[in-house]
Amino acid sequence: MTIAGLTISMFDIAMIAVLVSMALSLFRAFVGPTVFDRILAVNVTGTLTVLLISIYGFLDGRPDFLDIGLLYALINFIGTIAVTKYVKYQDLGDPLEGPDEGDV
Amino acid sequence: MAATAYYLTRLRNLFAVVMLSGVYSLFAAALYMVLDAVDVAFTEAAVGAGISTVLMLGTLSMTTDKEKVRKKPPLTALILVFMTGGVLVYGTFDMPRYGDPNAPIHQHVANRFIERSGEEVGPPNIVTSVLASYRGYDTLGETAVVFTAAVGVLIIIGRSKDRSMPNAKAVRRREEDDDITHEPSAKEKEDASS
Numbered sequence: 001m002t003i004a005g006l007t008i009s010m011f012d013i014a015m016i017a018v019l020v021s022m023a024l025s026l027f028r029a030f031v032g033p034t035v036f037d038r039i040l041a042v043n044v045t046g047t048l049t050v051l052l053i054s055i056y057g058f059l060d061g062r063p064d065f066l067d068i069g070l071l072y073a074l075i076n077f078i079g080t081i082a083v084t085k086y087v088k089y090q091d092l093g094d095p096l097e098g099p100d101e102g103d104v
Numbered sequence: 105m106a107a108t109a110y111y112l113t114r115l116r117n118l119f120a121v122v123m124l125s126g127v128y129s130l131f132a133a134a135l136y137m138v139l140d141a142v143d144v145a146f147t148e149a150a151v152g153a154g155i156s157t158v159l160m161l162g163t164l165s166m167t168t169d170k171e172k173v174r175k176k177p178p179l180t181a182l183i184l185v186f187m188t189g190g191v192l193v194y195g196t197f198d199m200p201r202y203g204d205p206n207a208p209i210h211q212h213v214a215n216r217f218i219e220r221s222g223e224e225v226g227p228p229n230i231v232t233s234v235l236a237s238y239r240g241y242d243t244l245g246e247t248a249v250v251f252t253a254a255v256g257v258l259i260i261i262g263r264s265k266d267r268s269m270p271n272a273k274a275v276r277r278r279e280e281d282d283d284i285t286h287e288p289s290a291k292e293k294e295d296a297s298s
Contacts, residue, residue, distance in 0.1 A: 029127065035119060042123045046153075049130045053137060068142060072130070075154040079126060086161040 011059045018055060022048045039083055046076035122160040129153040 022045060029041035050069045057065025129152025136145035217230055217238065225233035235243050 026127070029120075029124060032120075038120050038123050042127055045127050046130055049134055053134060056138065065137070068137065068145070071146065072133070072149055072153075075149050076130075079154055079157050082158045082161060083123065086165060 009059075011055050015052070015055050015059065018048055018051050022052070035087055039080070039087070042083075043076065043080050046072065046079070050076070118164060122157060122164065125160070126153045126157040129156070 025041045025044040025048065029038050029045065032038045032041055050072045053072065054066055054069045057063050057069075129148055132152065133145040133149040136142075136148055217234055225237045227233050227236075
C-alpha cells in the first residue's frame with residue numbers, strides 16, 4: 001500500500017497499533033486506582049513489548065528476534081506470578097499457614 | 105519511557121512503583137535491542153524486570169508499602185542531578201557516531217583478534233579466545249568476584265533455616281510474638297464467622 005509516496009507495510013500499521021495500545025495500558029498503570037488495575041496493565045504492557053520486539057524484528061528483516069520475544073514472555077509470566085502471590089499472601093517465602101497454601 | 109520515570113518518582117504507593125520499575129526495565133531492554141545490544145537487553149530483562157521486581161516485592165513484604173512524604177523537595181539535589189546528566193551528555197559528544205566503521209573500537213585490536221586468534225589460541229569461537237586468553241586475568245577476577253558474592257549470600261541467608269543456630273531461636277520468638285499481636289486476616293474472619 002502506498003500513501004503520499006510512502007510505502008506502508010502491514011508491519012508498520014501493526015507497530016502503530018501496538019504503540020497506541022501500549023500508551024493506553026501505561027495510562028491505566030499510572031492512574032489505576034486499585035492494585036489489580038496496575039497488575040493487569042503491567043502484564044498487558046509486557047505482552048505488548050513482546051509484540052513490539054517481534055514486529056520490529058520483521059520490520060528490520062531479522063525474524064530471529066522472535067526468540068528474544070519468547071524470553072520476555074517467560075520473564076513477564078514469572079513476574080506476574082510473583083506479584084499475584086505477593087498480593088494474595090503478603091509474602092513471597094514459604095507458606096505461613098496451612099500446609100500447601102501459597103505454593104504455586 | 106520518560107513518562108514512566110516521571111510517575112516512578114511521583115507515586116507514593118510503593119507497590120505501584122515496583123510494578124512501574126518493571127515496566128521501565130522492559131522498555132530499556134527494548135531500547136537496547138533496537139540498538140543491537142541483544143546480550144545487554146537479555147540481562148536487563150532478566151535482572152531488571154524479573155529478579156529485581158521479585159526482590160523488591162520481598163522487601164515490601166517485610167516493610168511497608170507507603171512512602172513517607174517529605175514536604176519540600178531538596179533543590180540542591182535536583183541541580184546536582186541535572187549537572188551530572190549534563191556532563192554525561194557532554195561526554196557523549198566525543199564518541200564516534202553509532203555504527204561508524206572508522207571508530208576506534210573497530211580499528212584497534214579487533215582486526216588482529218579476528219585474523220590471528222585461530223592460530224594463536226585455538227578455539228574456533230573468537231569470543232571464547234578473547235575471554236579465556238587475551239582477557240584471561242580479567243575473567244579470573246570476575247569469577248573470583250562472583251564466587252565471593254555467592255559465598256557471602258550463602259553465609260548470610262543460607263543458615264536461617266537451621267534451627268540449631270542461636271539466631272534461629274530469636275527469629276522464631278519474634279514470629280510467635282507476631283502471631284499473638286497480628287490482626288486477623290480476611291480469611292480468618294471468614295472462618296470465625298462460619
